[in-house]
Amino acid sequence: MGNFGLSAKVDVIAPSASLQVAQRALELKRLGKDIINLSIGEPDFNVPVPIKEGLYQALENNYTHYTESQGVLDLRKELAKELGHDIEADQIILCSGCKLGIYLALETILNPGDEVILLEPAWVSYKHMITIAHGKSVSVKTNEKNNFIPTIEDIKKAITDKTKAIIINNPNNPSGQLMPKEILDEIVQLAKEKNLFIISDEIYSDIVYEKESFYSMLNYDYEKIIITSGFSKNFAMTGLRLGYIVAKKEIAKAINKLHQHIGTCAPSIAQYGIMGKISDVLKNDVEDMRKTYEKRRQILIDGLKETIFPYIIPQATFYMLLNISKLNMKSLEASKYILEECGVATVPGIAFGESIDDYVRISFATSDEMLLKAIQRFKNINI
Numbered sequence: 001m002g003n004f005g006l007s008a009k010v011d012v013i014a015p016s017a018s019l020q021v022a023q024r025a026l027e028l029k030r031l032g033k034d035i036i037n038l039s040i041g042e043p044d045f046n047v048p049v050p051i052k053e054g055l056y057q058a059l060e061n062n063y064t065h066y067t068e069s070q071g072v073l074d075l076r077k078e079l080a081k082e083l084g085h086d087i088e089a090d091q092i093i094l095c096s097g098c099k100l101g102i103y104l105a106l107e108t109i110l111n112p113g114d115e116v117i118l119l120e121p122a123w124v125s126y127k128h129m130i131t132i133a134h135g136k137s138v139s140v141k142t143n144e145k146n147n148f149i150p151t152i153e154d155i156k157k158a159i160t161d162k163t164k165a166i167i168i169n170n171p172n173n174p175s176g177q178l179m180p181k182e183i184l185d186e187i188v189q190l191a192k193e194k195n196l197f198i199i200s201d202e203i204y205s206d207i208v209y210e211k212e213s214f215y216s217m218l219n220y221d222y223e224k225i226i227i228t229s230g231f232s233k234n235f236a237m238t239g240l241r242l243g244y245i246v247a248k249k250e251i252a253k254a255i256n257k258l259h260q261h262i263g264t265c266a267p268s269i270a271q272y273g274i275m276g277k278i279s280d281v282l283k284n285d286v287e288d289m290r291k292t293y294e295k296r297r298q299i300l301i302d303g304l305k306e307t308i309f310p311y312i313i314p315q316a317t318f319y320m321l322l323n324i325s326k327l328n329m330k331s332l333e334a335s336k337y338i339l340e341e342c343g344v345a346t347v348p349g350i351a352f353g354e355s356i357d358d359y360v361r362i363s364f365a366t367s368d369e370m371l372l373k374a375i376q377r378f379k380n381i382n383i
Contacts, residue, residue, distance in 0.1 A: 009131060009132055012131060013128050013131060013132075016124060016351065017124075017331075017332055017348050017350050017351040018039065018124075018335070018347045018348060018351050020332070020336070021039065021332075021335045021336060021339055021345060021346070021347070021348065022039060022345065024336065024339060024340075025037065025039070025339055025345040028339070028340075028343070033343055034343055035339075035343050035344075035345060036342075036343060036344045036345070036366075036370050036373055036374045036377070037345045037366070038344055038345060038346055038362040038363050038364075038366065038370075038374055039345040039346055039347045039361075039362075039363065040363045040365055040366065041173075041363065041365075042232070042233070042236075042238040042365065043233060043236035043238070043289065043318070043365050044365045044366050044367070045236040045289055045292075046236065047235065047236055047237050047240070048235060048236070048281050048284075048285035048286075049285075050277045050280065050281055050285070051235060051237065051273055051274055051277060051281060054272065054273040054274060054275065054276070054277055055240075055269055055270075055272075055273035057272075057273075058268070058269050058272035058273050059269065061272070063268050063269065063271075063272040064268055064269065065268060066264060066265050066268065067094075067265045067266070067268050067271060068265065069093075069256055069259055069260045069263075069264060069265050070090075070092070070093050070094065070252075070256050070259075071092065071093060071094025071095075071244070071265070071266055071271060072094070072268075072271045072272065072275065073089060074275060075094065075271050075272075075274070075275045076089035076090075076092045076094065077089045078275065078276065078278055079092055079094075079244065079278060080092060082278050082279055082282070083218060083246065084218070085218045085219065087218070087246060088249070090249050090252065090253075091246055091247060091248065091249055091252050092244055092245070092246055092252070093244060093245040093247075093252055093255055093256050093259060094242065094243070094244050094265075094266040094271060095243050095244065095245060095259060095263055095266050096241040096242070096243065096263050096266050096267065097230055097232060097241045097242065097243040098201065098203045098228050098229055098230035098232065098243035098244075099125060099243070100243060100262075100263055101228035101229075101230070101243045101244065101245040102125075102126070102129060102167075102199060102201060102228050103129045103132070103133070104245065104255050104258050104259055104262065104263070105199050105226045105228065105245060105247075105255060106129055106130060106133040106135065106165075106199070107133045107258055107262075108251070108254050108255045108258055109164060109165060109197050109226075110130070110133045110134060110135040110164060110165075111134070111164075112134040112135075113134070113135070113136065113162060114134075114135045114136070114162060114163075114164035114165075115135065115136045115137075115138050115160060115162045115163045115164060116130045116135050116136070116137055116138065116163075116164060116165045116166070116167060117137075117138050117139075117140060117155060117158050117159070117163060117165070117166040117167070118130075118137050118138065118139050118140065118167055118353070119140050119142065119150045119155070119166070119167070119168065119169070120139050120140060120141055120142050120148070120150075120352065120353035120354070120355035120356070121142070121148060121172065121174055121175055121349070121352035121353050121355055121356045122139065122167070122169065122352055122353050123169055123173050123174075123201070123352065124351045124352060126167055126169075127139075135164070136162070138158050138160075138163070139158075139353055139354070139355075140154050140155055140158050141154070141353075141354065141355045142154075142355050143355065144312065144323075147175075147177050147312070148172065148175045148177055148312075148355065148356070149177060149179065149180065149183060150183070152183065152186040152187065152190065155187065155190065156190065159190075159194060159196075163194065163196060164196065164197060165196055165197035165198065165199055166187060166191060166196055166197075166198050166199070167198075167199045167200075167201065168184075168187065168198060168199070168200045168201065168217070169201045170184075170200060170201070170202060170205075170214070170215075170216075170217075171202075171204040171205065171207070171208060171214065171315065171316030171317050172316075172317070173203075173204065173317055173319060173352075174317075174319050174321060174347065174349070174352050174356070174361040175312060175314070175319070175321055175356075176312070176313075176314020176315060176316055176317040176319050176320060176321070177312075177314065177315055177316075178208070178210060178213045178214055178215075178315045178316055179215070180213075180215075181215040184215055184217070184220075188217075188220050188222055188225075191222065191224065192222060195224070196224065197224045197225075197226060198217065198222070198224065198225045198226070199226045199227075199228065200216075200217035200225065200226070200227045200228070201228050201229075202216060202217070202227060202228070202229045203228070203229050203230055203232065203233055203243075204233055204234075204316055204317045205229060205234075205316075206233075206234035206282065206286050206290065207233060207234060207289075207290055207293060207316055207317055207318060208290075208315065208316040209290075209293075209294050209297065209314070209315055209316060210315045210316070213315060214316065218246070223248045223251075224248075224251075225247070225248075226245060226246070226247045226251060226255075227245070227246040227247070228243065228244070228245050228246075229243065229244060229246075230242055230243030230244060231243070231270075231274060234282070234286050234289075235274070235281060235285075235286065236289065237270065240267060240269070240270040240273070241266070241267055241270065242266055242267065242270040242271065242274070243266070293318045293364065293365070295368075296318075296364040296366075296368060296371055297313075297314065297318075297320070297364060299364075299368060299371050299372065299375075300320055300362075300364055300371060300375070301313060303371070303372065303375035304322070304375060304378065306375075306379055307375065307378040307379050307381070308326045308327075308378075308381060308383055309322040309323060309324060309326070309378060310322070310323040311323065312359075318363055318364050318365040319361050319362070319363055319364075320361070320362050320363075320364065321349070321356060321359040321360070321361055322346070322359060322360050322361075322362060323358055323359055324338075324358060324359060324360055325358045326383055327381075327383065328383075330348075330350065330357050330358070331348035331349040331350045331351075331356070331357050331358065331359060331360055332348040332350055334346075334348065334360055335347065335348040335360050338360065338378075338381075341381060342374075342377040342378065342380070342381065343377065344362075344374050344377055344378070346360040346361060346362050347360060347361040347362075348360055349361065362374075
């Protein structure tokens, strides 16, 4: 292997813990084995018809050129109106997906050595993006007894004089749990006291089964809150890469300065494709998808009772955690075992932190038939 003199950052970023399982699943599929993929992290629905029509029209109108870096103004105005809370268009940056939004936020606020608190279970890319931005991630462990919700005492213990920010993922991927308002209140108060940023990833906020329980960071008037979200999960348009950032105008301006050099602008086709359609699609298409996910969630709740896997009922998202401790193995080994024995691909919990190394994540963004088939295979596992 040649010495190419690559960045040291690349060396410290570990390969995805789920990649080994995904690679083996592909190998087994090529060998003709029937594999049920419950590791998928995107909707199985197609883009809603109104959005498709908008995309076609955008092409007909030749809206294929650069937009302003912050995003098409009329779309930002529409989104601001939908978000409410007196959000203005200048507070919004449209970007190529929520993931880029999180990375831009981190690059904007972090100096080398700054620490960012992650609340486990934490989405797999957070810690790596922090590393790339020359920061250091500090994990706060949680457990099933508390529904994987951190206590304010544990968060306080993780704070040092180098702490710069806290990342919140609400609703949570992979647990599907919602952060209670009481905890959010305490986190905001703590952030104010310690002068910390809060980055709130709310990408699953429209896929919630306990509507009254979701509480957005938009409700708080704290100048150092940065909210990221997008249209990948709710509008089932993952490949069209359209996310957004909401922040105070001064912060938004700073983030957009980076965006001009890193991302240029969000895809013009996607921006014009959803323009004028956000409200109607949320009320109709997104709600229909949410109801379907809720039905599938119930299929799992009913069917998994007859397996060796206790589970945590998700309040949101299309993910569920299965407790695999009865297999007497940790999550990566368990994921491999379940794949080989059952032909079902899952995501090992260790990918999201040590707190859930006794769990695997499954997705119910697939058909009823596939879920029922997977449940039957789970029933056949003996210990």
